[in-house]
Amino acid sequence: MSLLAADPTRSAVYRQAAERIRRADRHTAAAELDQLATEVRRSIIRMIDRAQLGHVGGDLSVTDILVTCFYGVLSVDPERPRWSGRDRFVLSKGHCAAALYSTLAHCGFFPEAELDTFMAPLSALNGHPNRIKVPGIETNTGALGHGLPVATGCALAAQLDGADWRTFVVLGDGELQEGSNWEAAMAAAHHGLSSLTAVIDRNRLQQGARTEDTNALGALDDKWRSFGWEVREVDGHDHLALLEAMSGSSTGRPVAVIAHTIKGKGVSFMEDRVEWHHKVPSPDQVEAALAELAR
Amino acid sequence: MTVTDQQTAFDCRQDFAAELLALAAEDERIVAVCNDSVGSSNLVGFRERFPDRLINVGIAEQDLVGVGAGLANAGKIPFVCAAAPFLTGRALEQIKADVAYSEAHVVLCGQSPGMAYGELGPTHHSIEDLSWMRAVAGLDVIVPADSVQTRAAVRWAAASGRPSYVRIPRFKVPVVTPEGAPFEPRRAVLLADGDDATVIAIGSLTSRALQAAALLREEGVHLRVLNMPFLDPLDEEAIVAAARETRGIVTAEEATVSGGLGAAVAATVVTRHPVPMRILGVPRVFAPTGDTAFLLDHFGLSADGIVSAVKDLLRHG
Numbered sequence: 001m002s003l004l005a006a007d008p009t010r011s012a013v014y015r016q017a018a019e020r021i022r023r024a025d026r027h028t029a030a031a032e033l034d035q036l037a038t039e040v041r042r043s044i045i046r047m048i049d050r051a052q053l054g055h056v057g058g059d060l061s062v063t064d065i066l067v068t069c070f071y072g073v074l075s076v077d078p079e080r081p082r083w084s085g086r087d088r089f090v091l092s093k094g095h096c097a098a099a100l101y102s103t104l105a106h107c108g109f110f111p112e113a114e115l116d117t118f119m120a121p122l123s124a125l126n127g128h129p130n131r132i133k134v135p136g137i138e139t140n141t142g143a144l145g146h147g148l149p150v151a152t153g154c155a156l157a158a159q160l161d162g163a164d165w166r167t168f169v170v171l172g173d174g175e176l177q178e179g180s181n182w183e184a185a186m187a188a189a190h191h192g193l194s195s196l197t198a199v200i201d202r203n204r205l206q207q208g209a210r211t212e213d214t215n216a217l218g219a220l221d222d223k224w225r226s227f228g229w230e231v232r233e234v235d236g237h238d239h240l241a242l243l244e245a246m247s248g249s250s251t252g253r254p255v256a257v258i259a260h261t262i263k264g265k266g267v268s269f270m271e272d273r274v275e276w277h278h279k280v281p282s283p284d285q286v287e288a289a290l291a292e293l294a295r
Numbered sequence: 296m297t298v299t300d301q302q303t304a305f306d307c308r309q310d311f312a313a314e315l316l317a318l319a320a321e322d323e324r325i326v327a328v329c330n331d332s333v334g335s336s337n338l339v340g341f342r343e344r345f346p347d348r349l350i351n352v353g354i355a356e357q358d359l360v361g362v363g364a365g366l367a368n369a370g371k372i373p374f375v376c377a378a379a380p381f382l383t384g385r386a387l388e389q390i391k392a393d394v395a396y397s398e399a400h401v402v403l404c405g406q407s408p409g410m411a412y413g414e415l416g417p418t419h420h421s422i423e424d425l426s427w428m429r430a431v432a433g434l435d436v437i438v439p440a441d442s443v444q445t446r447a448a449v450r451w452a453a454a455s456g457r458p459s460y461v462r463i464p465r466f467k468v469p470v471v472t473p474e475g476a477p478f479e480p481r482r483a484v485l486l487a488d489g490d491d492a493t494v495i496a497i498g499s500l501t502s503r504a505l506q507a508a509a510l511l512r513e514e515g516v517h518l519r520v521l522n523m524p525f526l527d528p529l530d531e532e533a534i535v536a537a538a539r540e541t542r543g544i545v546t547a548e549e550a551t552v553s554g555g556l557g558a559a560v561a562a563t564v565v566t567r568h569p570v571p572m573r574i575l576g577v578p579r580v581f582a583p584t585g586d587t588a589f590l591l592d593h594f595g596l597s598a599d600g601i602v603s604a605v606k607d608l609l610r611h612g
C-alpha cells in the first residue's frame with residue numbers, strides 16, 4: 001500500500017491561506033480560521049454519516065485545535081509530506097481520525113473525494129490513522145497512550161540534529177490516564193525538549209463517563225508543571241488563544257497547552273453529552289447538525 | 296457473514312454479562328474491573344445491581360490487570376474486562392508476572408477479539424492474543440465458540456481457582472454446542488464425525504467449519520469437525536486420534552497463523568503422529584480496512600475457504 005497522492009490545486013490554496021492567516025491581523029485570522037473549522041466540521045458529519053461509524057464527539061472537540069495547528073502554526077508542505085524539515089504533528093487520540101483526515105484533505109495532502117471512502121473496504125482511510133497509507137500522518141495511533149512517547153522521540157531527534165523544526169502532539173484528557181504519558185512527560189522535561197508542544201483536548205469526557213467521575217485527573221496543570229513542563233491554559237475553541245499558546249516562544253522546557261473544549265462542539269444536541277462519544281447520528285440528526293454548522 | 300450465520304446468530308457479550316450477573320448474585324467475592332469500558336464490556340447491568348463491586352480504573356490497562364491481581368490475592372474473584380487487544384497487549388507483562396506467575400485467580404476477559412473491530416484497524420484487532428496468552432505458563436486459554444460455551448466459560452473460570460484468559464466473541468455466531476458436550480480442559484467437542492479429513496476450529500470459525508462440512512458432504516467428502524473450547528490445556532488425544540483416523544488436519548481460527556491454534560495443533564501432530572496439515576488464520580500481515588465479515592472472507596476464513604483448504608489437502612497431501 002502506497003501513500004495517497006497530494007492534490008496540487010488544493011495545496012496551493014492551502015499555502016496561500018496559511019500565509020494570509022499568519023500575516024493577517026488577529027481579527028481577520030480568527031474569522032478565517034472559524035470559517036475553515038466550520039467546513040471541516042461539516043465534512044466530519046458527512047464522513048460519519050456515510051461510514052455509519054466514527055467518534056463524532058471527540059472529532060468536533062478537537063477540530064479547532066487541528067485547524068489552528070495546520071493553518072496557523074505548522075510548517076508543512078502537503079506536496080512533500082515527508083520533507084525532512086517539516087514540523088511533526090501527532091494525533092494521539094487516534095479515534096478522532098475523521099477530524100484529522102478532513103483537515104488534511106482540506107490542506108491538499110490528498111484529494112477531498114477520498115473522504116467518501118472513510119472506513120470502506122480497502123480504503124486508505126482506516127478508522128484510525130495510518131502513516132503508511134495517508135500523507136501527513138507521522139505515526140500510527142488508535143491504541144491510546146502512544147502519541148506522547150513517539151512525539152518525544154521526534155523532538156529528541158531534532159535536538160540531536162540541532163534542527164529547528166518542532167513537534168506537536170494532541171492528547172485526549174481521558175487518554176492521560178495511561179501511564180505511558182507520564183513516563184514520556186518525565187523524559188521530555190529531563191531532556192529539556194523545548195521544541196515539543198503537547199496540546200490536551202480537555203473536554204472532561206471519555207468513552208463512558210466524565211473523566212473526573214472515572215479516574216480523576218484533578219489538578220492537571222499542577223501535574224504537568226511538577227513534571228517540569230511549562231503550562232498554558234486556553235479556551236480550545238478560541239483560535240487566537242490557541243494560535244498564541246502554540247506559537248509563543250518557550251523557556252527551555254516542553255510546553256503543555258491545556259485546551260478547554262466541549263465534546264461535540266458546534267452541534268447543540270451533541271455538546272457535552274457522553275453518548276455522542278461514538279454514537280452515529282440518524283438522518284434527521286445529520287440534517288440538523290449540518291444546518292447548525294451552516295450558520 | 297453467511298446466510299446461516301445471520302439467521303440464528305448471537306452476540307456472546309450478552310450471555311457473558313447475564314452469566315456474570317447471576318454468578319455475582321450467588322458469590323459476593325465476584326467483582327468486575329474495567330477500563331472505561333462499562334458499555335462495551337456490557338457491564339451496565341452489573342453496575343446497576345452491584346455498584347460497589349464494579350471498579351473502573353479508567354483508560355489504564357496495566358493498572359487494570361495489576362489491580363485485578365491485588366484483588367485476587369486479597370480474596371476476591373475479579374473478572375477483568377477490556378477490549379482484547381489492549382488487555383492482552385498493553386498488560387502482557389502484568390498478565391505474566393502479577394497474574395500467572397503469582398497464581399492469582401484472575402479471570403481476564405478479552406472482549407471483541409479477532410477482527411470484531413474490523414474497520415477500526417489493526418490497533419484494534421486482537422489476532423495476536425492467542426499466541427501471547429498461550430506463551431504464558433499457568434494461564435488457561437478459553438475460546439468460546441457460541442453463547443453456550445460463553446456461559447460455561449464464565450462458570451468454569453470462576454470456580455477453577457486458577458488464572459485464565461477468556462476470549463468473548465462479539466462477531467455474531469450461531470449455537471454450535473450439542474447438548475451435554477464437555478466443557479473442561481483437554482476435552483474437545485466432536486461436532487461432526489468423518490474419516491476423510493479433520494477440521495479443528497475455535498471461536499467464530501467453528502460454525503463456518505460446520506458449514507464447510509455440510510458443503511463437502513454433498514460432494515461425498517466426510518469431514519470430522521472438532522471444536523476446542525480450551526486452547527490451553529489442549530486436547531492432544533483428540534488431535535492424535537484425528538491424525539490417525541483421517542488423512543489430514545485443517546485448523547481454523549480468527550487469529551494470526553503465528554502461534555495460535557494452528558501452531559499448537561501442529562506441534563502435537565509433528566511430535567506424535569505426523570500427517571499433512573493446513574493452517575487457516577490471518578497471514579503475517581496487517582489487515583486492510585473493512586468490516587469483520589469482509590476481512591474474514593478476505594483472508595479465506597469462510598466456509599468456502601475451509602472447503603478449498605480441505606480439498607487441497609486431500610489432493611496434494
Ligand SMILES: Cc1ncc(C[n+]2csc(CCOP(=O)(O)OP(=O)(O)O)c2C)c(N)n1
Pocket residue numbers: 055057058059061093095142143144145171172173174175176201203205206207263330331354356381385
Ligand atoms: C489503550 C486503549 N484503551 C482503550 C481504548 C478505547 N477507547 C477509545 S476512545 C476512548 C476514550 C478516550 O477519551 P479521551 O482521551 O478523553 O478522548 P475524547 O473524549 O476527546 O474523544 C477509549 C477508552 C483505546 N482506543 N486504547
